[in-house]
Amino acid sequence: FFYLCFLQLNEIITNPTEGQFWQVDHIRPVYSGGGQCSLENLQTLCTVCHRERTAKQAKERSQLKRRSLATKYGCDITKFFVKM
Numbered sequence: 494f495f496y497l498c499f500l501q502l503n504e505i506i507t508n509p510t511e512g513q514f515w516q517v518d519h520i521r522p523v524y525s526g527g528g529q530c531s532l533e534n535l536q537t538l539c540t541v542c543h544r545e546r547t548a549k550q551a552k553e554r555s556q557l558k559r560r561s562l563a564t565k566y567g568c569d570i571t572k573f574f575v576k577m
Contacts, residue, residue, distance in 0.1 A: 501541050516543035524554050 505513045520534050521527030527534050538546065 498541055513540055516540055518543055518546060522550050
């Protein structure tokens with residue numbers, strides 16, 4: 494991890510281009526309702542931190558989606574019991 498960050502930072506220093514340094518991101522992620530937002534929901538992150546945060550959020554979204562699908566296709570076992 495640290496080696497990858499070092500390589501990315503080295504690339505930024507040795508070969509700077511537009512968009513490499515700072516990224517604007519939502520504090521409350523779009524997938525949890527932060528899409529339409531005011532300036533209070535925005536933050537500035539360095540590109541490396543933004544990439545890490547985006548990867549973490551992608552993992553969280555994937556886990557939420559899996560849980561949602563498990564609930565959707567899961568069943569209530571009480572349906573198998575017959576009341577007498």
